[in-house]
Amino acid sequence: MTRRLFWKLCAPLVLGTLALVWVVTFLGDETEQQMSFIAEQHQQTLKQWGDTAERLYRVGDEQALAVWLEELQARENTWAAVVRSDAQPLAGSTLSTQFQEGFRLGRNVEWKIHLYFTENPIMDLPFADGHTHFLVTLPQRMRPGTYLPEVKLLLKLALPLAVLMLLASVIYHYLMGPLRQLEMATRAFSEGNLGVRVRAQFGNRSDELTALAETFDRMAERTGDLILTQRRLIADLSHELRTPLTRIDMALSCVEEGIDTQHFLPRIRRECRLMRSLVEDALTLAWLENEQPSLxxxxxxxxxxxxxxxxxxxxxxxxxxxxxxxxxxxxxxxxxxxxxxxxxxxxxxxxxxxxxxxxxxxxxxxxxxxxxxxxxxxxxxxxxxxxxxxxxxxxxxxxxxxxxxxxxxxxxxxxxxxxxxxxxxxxxxxxxxxxxxxxxxxxxxxxxxxx
Ligand SMILES: Nc1ncnc2c1ncn2[C@@H]1O[C@H](COP(=O)(O)OP(=O)(O)O)[C@@H](O)[C@H]1O
Ligand SMILES: [Mg+2]
Missing domain, CATH: 3.30.565.10 (Histidine kinase-like ATPase, C-terminal domain)
Structure with missing residues (x-):
């Protein structure tokens, strides 16, 4: 398959990104949901206020109720009241149960709060008689979702950042592992270790990088062979040249001493011819091996x-x-x-x-x-x-x-x-x-x- 590496990188990237989008959305909704309820202890406080109001109302001491309400409003910097909600049907008409159940002055303390409204909601704590209610605007200190913007920022920024960095690091290591092995092999080869090969180190992996490793191995094989052949050629050539050179040396000494010049001069010429043909053949051979020309x-x-x-x-x-x-x-x-x-x-x-x-x-x-x-x-x-x-x-x-x-x-x-x-x-x-x-x-x- 062509472009194996592309698909190998594409799969985790696409799937990872899709999963990330899904997780971020899911977690965002979930935390918002969780953070929209009034904290348990505040719910208790609100209920206690409701109880206090009801107690004072039952006693019939309107004065004391008014003072308490006044004091509560001042302390919590809010609005509070006790109201009746009689919806009296007139002229023989009746109220449906649906209306009676749905008729509310404010919100139950256990309900979810809409965090996007700037105004705090009015909480409704009904008295036992069913038509009198203690109403209070939720004090600011009890408003839920205080850290929602920070949590959302964390979810939308920090989480994707961390996950994408992790993904990038995995991809980096997946690519860099073989490249590093190739780099080490190239360095070893350049330092004279002609036997170094990389493909075997890649195991069962098969993609463009293994193709590169195979090319490297072929290159190393050919270049290594060439270097060894050349080395051998030079060593052999030097060795072969030594014999005629020694003979020329000896013949020259004889000529210098005037011994049988007639015999030695042609001999020197013959040796020179031999050396020339040897050098020419060696050069032609080196050229054919190096260039591998197509003639x-x-x-x-x-x-x-x-x-x-x-x-x-x-x-x-x-x-x-x-x-x-x-x-x-x-x-x-x-x-x-x-x-x-x-x-x-x-x-x-x-x-x-x-x-x-x-x-x-x-x-x-x-x-x-x-x-x-x-x-x-x-x-x-x-x-x-x-x-x-x-x-x-x-x-x-x-x-x-x-x-x-x-x-x-x-x-x-x-x-x-x-x-x-x-x-x-x-x-x-x-x-x-x-x-x-x-x-x-x-x-x-x-x-x-x-x-
Ligand atoms: N026709 C042949 N009969 C027997 N041996 C041969 C023959 N041709 C080549 N050889 C052997 O192969 C070797 C290499 O031959 P060659 O490369 O032509 O080198 P050279 O002829 O210079 O010795 C020879 O040294 C010889 O031992
Ligand atoms: Mg021959």
Whole structure:
């Protein structure tokens, strides 16, 4: 699924916000409801006032009732009165029970108070006779909901703030966890720990961040390989250069001392040539490995190319018998003449070199699949099966080759493989049943256009 991270972040955000809105509304209504009632102790006080008024009224001492009312009004800074509420039906009419029950002068002390009215409500405490009432405007000190604005502010501001901050922190940690692991891996990699990988640390997680981790791992794999290959190449190259340099040194000392100049000068030249070819091959190899270029600019005829390489080989190895079977024409496009010529030349030279004088080398080219297959069979010693892949690694030479061919440096096949791959082809080796080595190369007739 694409945009996994989007959905993963979207779900808690949307659900969290909806839940928050719901909770805030619910709590707001609930607290307002709870805070709209007169406190229990005030209800008691009001009832006591009602009782006192009723007692004084019953005694019939109007004077004392008036004094008490006066005093109460002054003390509580409010209005209080004792009133009759007789609704006397006249002319034979009757009052419905609904009217009698609903007829009220003020509000019962247990009822909810409307907090949005600025004026305090009048409380009604009916006497036992049913038509006399003690009425009092609720004193300010008994008005409920004193802290309602603060509580509402807390609910509408502080609660969402806290919840959203919590949500943000969860999301932050969800994103930052993997990013921090990536950062640590990048730092470790830059400090030289080439083996560091991150994807495994993410466990079962699967989203854009794991894709990033996979890309990092691929990058680390490729860059790490490249760095190691380059290191090995430099070490091997330095090692390989040491031998001809020592020989040049010795030859120069002899020349300086005037010993057999005729013999040593050509030797110095030969060593220089060897070193140059070694350095050039190593540079080409490093370039092919670093850049992994796609060499696809040339169109060529493989038959022509092979003809000229074979002609050179015949000239160089006159005692060998080269049996050649090539088609009349083998056009290929999107390739590289230079890379192919060098690769094929290396392989044919090897075949000639490892085949004893007078031996046969069979070279055959024929169409196969969407390209051409080139086989080069020799009558040399072949290669031990376990070394069959190793001969394609730079500077690798079998022990026998080291003794037989001191001028080889083991770059030929490594270079050939990378050159063949750079034109979209393949190369591998196998031993022949009758002895000798077979090199198998395949080249595409044309390359698909790059995306
Ligand atoms: N035709 C062959 N027969 C036997 N061994 C071979 C053949 N070609 C290559 N090899 C082995 O593979 C090694 C690598 O070959 P190469 O890269 O061309 O290096 P070099 O020819 O400089 O030794 C050789 O040293 C040799 O041991
Ligand atoms: Mg070689």
């Amino acid at each position: 696809d600019q040339d169109s060529l005829d493989l038959t022509d190319l092979l003809d000229s390489v074979i002609e050179d080989a015949r000239y160089e190895y006159p005692q060998h018998c080269l049996d050649v079977d090539l088609p009349h024409q083998a056009e290929i496009s999107g390739s590289s003449h230079r890379a192919l010529a060098q690769a094929v030349e290396n392989v044919i030279r090897n075949a000639c070199h490892y085949t004893p004088a007078g031996g046969h080398i069979r070279i055959g080219l024929r169409p196969e699949g969407e390209g051409y297959r080139l086989t080069i069979d020799d009558q040399g010693p072949g290669v031990a099966t376990e070394q069959m892949e190793l001969i394609f690694t730079p500077f690798y030479r079998t022990a026998q080759a080291r003794d037989d061919r001191p001028d080889g440096h083991g770059l030929g096949l490594a270079l050939a493989r990378r050159q063949v791959e750079a034109v979209g082809g393949k190369i591998h080796a196998e031993n022949l049943a009758e002895g000798g080595l077979r090199m198998l190369l395949w080249f595409p007739a044309s390359r698909p256009a790059p995306p």
